[in-house]
Structures are given as structure tokens and as C-alpha cells.
Amino acid sequence: xxxxxHVAVRTLHVLGMVVLLGGAGxxxxxxxxxxxxxxxDTASSLATGYxxxxxxxxxxxxxxxxxxxxxLGAPGPETRWGTILLVKLALVAVFVLGSLVRTVAIxxxxxxxxxxxxxxxxxxxxxxxxxxxxxxxxxxxxxxxAHG
Amino acid sequence: MAEADRRLLVWTLxxxxxxxxxxxxxxPAYASGGLSDVLPEFGTVLGFLGYAYLWVLSFLATRxxxxxxxxxxxxxxxxxxxxxRGSAGGGLVGLATLLGPLxxxxxxxxxSGPSNPAGIALILAIGSGIATVVGLAFGLVFTLLDLTxxxxxxxxxxxxxxxxxxxxxxxxKSPADSESVGERR
Numbered sequence: 001x002x003x004x005x006h007v008a009v010r011t012l013h014v015l016g017m018v019v020l021l022g023g024a025g026x027x028x029x030x031x032x033x034x035x036x037x038x039x040x041d042t043a044s045s046l047a048t049g050y051x052x053x054x055x056x057x058x059x060x061x062x063x064x065x066x067x068x069x070x071x072l073g074a075p076g077p078e079t080r081w082g083t084i085l086l087v088k089l090a091l092v093a094v095f096v097l098g099s100l101v102r103t104v105a106i107x108x109x110x111x112x113x114x115x116x117x118x119x120x121x122x123x124x125x126x127x128x129x130x131x132x133x134x135x136x137x138x139x140x141x142x143x144x145x146a147h148g
Numbered sequence: 149m150a151e152a153d154r155r156l157l158v159w160t161l162x163x164x165x166x167x168x169x170x171x172x173x174x175x176p177a178y179a180s181g182g183l184s185d186v187l188p189e190f191g192t193v194l195g196f197l198g199y200a201y202l203w204v205l206s207f208l209a210t211r212x213x214x215x216x217x218x219x220x221x222x223x224x225x226x227x228x229x230x231x232x233r234g235s236a237g238g239g240l241v242g243l244a245t246l247l248g249p250l251x252x253x254x255x256x257x258x259x260s261g262p263s264n265p266a267g268i269a270l271i272l273a274i275g276s277g278i279a280t281v282v283g284l285a286f287g288l289v290f291t292l293l294d295l296t297x298x299x300x301x302x303x304x305x306x307x308x309x310x311x312x313x314x315x316x317x318x319x320x321k322s323p324a325d326s327e328s329v330g331e332r333r
Contacts, residue, residue, distance in 0.1 A: 062199075071188075076184055
């Protein structure tokens with residue numbers, strides 16, 4: 001029973017990252033494509049949808065991440081594994097703060113009257129490019145932690 | 149700001165507060181070496197329920213704090229309303245964080261006639277005061293973080309980024325009108 005629960009928690013953790021990374025990469029790609037065409041409608045609606053999904057998935061990531069930590073019986077902070085975990089947690093803290101700024105900015109763009117203008121496309125590209133890059137670094141750190 | 153955008157902000161801020169609180173607790177607790185002993189005792193299901201309970205409290209408090217008036221005032225630069233309401237919301241979350249679990253633990257005793265009503269009342273009075281003050285402090289800290297994010301986001305988004313239609317109209321009318329469009333932000 002406990003083993004099944006831990007597998008379910010780990011599965012949720014991986015699926016949460018699929019939503020976060022896959023979504024950010026998709027919005028970034030679409031914003032790049034929209035930028036060439038001069039429009040921004042698709043990137044704008046995708047970005048808004050992503051922000052809703054992002055904060056739900058982030059909650060799942062945080063709670064399952066802490067659950068994993070408890071289930072694994074994590075080694076202490078003085079070990080190499082512990083040092084990498086501390087780096088990962090610090091990055092997560094910075095990432096969460098940065099994501100708050102990104103979502104508030106998206107809400108401000110959405111709140112303006114009329115359709116999102118082309119001037120917003122570079123912001124989408126930068127914001128979701130940075131989000132994708134940060135998430136990739138977190139995935140690499142997670143892999144290092146999972147495999148020793 | 150439209151209702152849909154207000155709902156996105158409430159959802160975002162409520163989730164941010166709980167995720168931020170959790171990461172903000174786990175990071176120093178693990179660094180000090182105390183977390184490895186505590187977490188296995190806590191249990192997965194209890195941890196999930198605790199997180200969900202905090203999230204619901206945070207959502208209700210954020211929705212109460214972020215009324216249309218408070219949001220509009222914040223977006224034009226007023227900080228006092230949101231700081232006062234945000235701190236009060238934090239205090240309520242702190243109080244409910246204590247009272248919910250405490251009620252669950254003592255419900256059987258309360259239903260069958262408390263064996264030590266004076267003791268329970270004393271614990272409730274002291275605990276409620278401490279929980280409210282701690283909640284107020286966390287509410288203030290998170291409100292300041294939210295305000296900082298709003299300020300940074302305001303600078304990160306280019307002027308007129310969301311106003312293709314409006315910008316075009318402003319350009320057709322006059323340069324003076326165009327400036328006023330930029331200032332709406």
C-alpha cells in the first residue's frame with residue numbers, strides 16, 4: 001500500500017513537470033512563430049491558459065516534492081546529495097518568485113482593452129524562454145538527485 | 149481589470165502563498181538538518197491534506213483581500229488598502245490554521261462533554277492569539293512580496309503591449325491621446 005502511494009506521488013510529480021515544462025516550451029515556440037507573422041493572438045490565449053495550469057501544477061509539484069523527500073528518507077544537507085538538493089530548493093524559490101512576476105505581467109497585458117498588440121510578443125518570448133530554461137535546469141538537477 | 153483577470157490573480161496569489169510558504173519552510177529546515185527527522189513522521193496523506201487545507205484558506209483569504217476596489221487602487225500605486233487587508237487576511241488564515249486541526253482533535257471530547265473545559269478554553273485563547281499574530285506577520289510579508297511582483301511586472305511589460313486596437317486608434321487621433329493611453333497603466 002505504502003509503495004503504491006509512493007509510486008503515485010512520484011507519477012504525479014513527473015506529470016506536474018510535464019505540464020510546467022511542456023506548457024512553457026509550447027508558449028515560447030508559439031510566441032516565436034507569432035513574432036515572425038506580426039500577430040500575438042495565439043500566444044496570448046495560450047499564455048493565459050498556461051498560467052492557470054501552471055499554478056495548479058506547481059502546487060502539485062511542491063506537495064509531491066516534499067512527499068518524495070519524506071518517503072525517500074533524504075540524506076542530510078552535509079552530503080553531496082544534500083548540497084545538490086539545497087541548490088535545487090534555492091532555485092525553486094527563485095523560480096516561484098519569478099513566475100509570480102510573469103503571471104502578474106500576463107494578467108496586466110490581458111487586462112488592457114482590445115487585442116494583445118505585437119509589442120507583447122517579445123515579452124512572451126523572453127518570459128517563456130526563461131521559464132523553459134529554468135525548468136530544464138531543475139529537471140537536470142532532479143535527474144542528478146534521482147540517480148545518485 | 150476584468151473579472152477573468154481578477155480570478156487569475158486570486159488563483160495565482162493563493163497558490164503562490166502556499167507554495168512559497170512551503171518552500172520557505174522546507175529550505176531552511178533541510179539546511180539546518182531538522183527536516184530529515186520530521187518528514188517521515190508526518191506522513192504523505194496527512195501532508196497532502198494539510199497542504200490542501202492551507203490552499204483553501206489561502207484562496208478564501210486572497211479572494212477576500214483582492215476586491216475590485218483594492219485591486220484597482222493597487223494597480224494605480226496605492227499600497228495602504230492592500231497592506232491592511234492582506235495582513236488581516238493573513239491573521240484570519242493563521243487563526244483558521246490552528247482552529248481547524250484543533251477542532252478535529254478535540255471534537256469527540258467536546259461532544260461528550262469536555263473533561264477539562266477550562267484547560268481547552270485557555271489553550272484556545274492563548275493559541276488563537278499567537279496564531280493570529282503569526283498569521284498577520286506572514287500576511288504582511290506575502291503582501292509586500294505581491295506588491296513587489298506587481299511593481300516589477302509593471303516595468304517588465306512594454307507600454308501598450310496589450311493595446312493593439314487602442315494604440316492604432318490613438319495614433320489616428322493625436323499624439324496627446326497616444327500619451328494618455330500609455331499613462332493608463
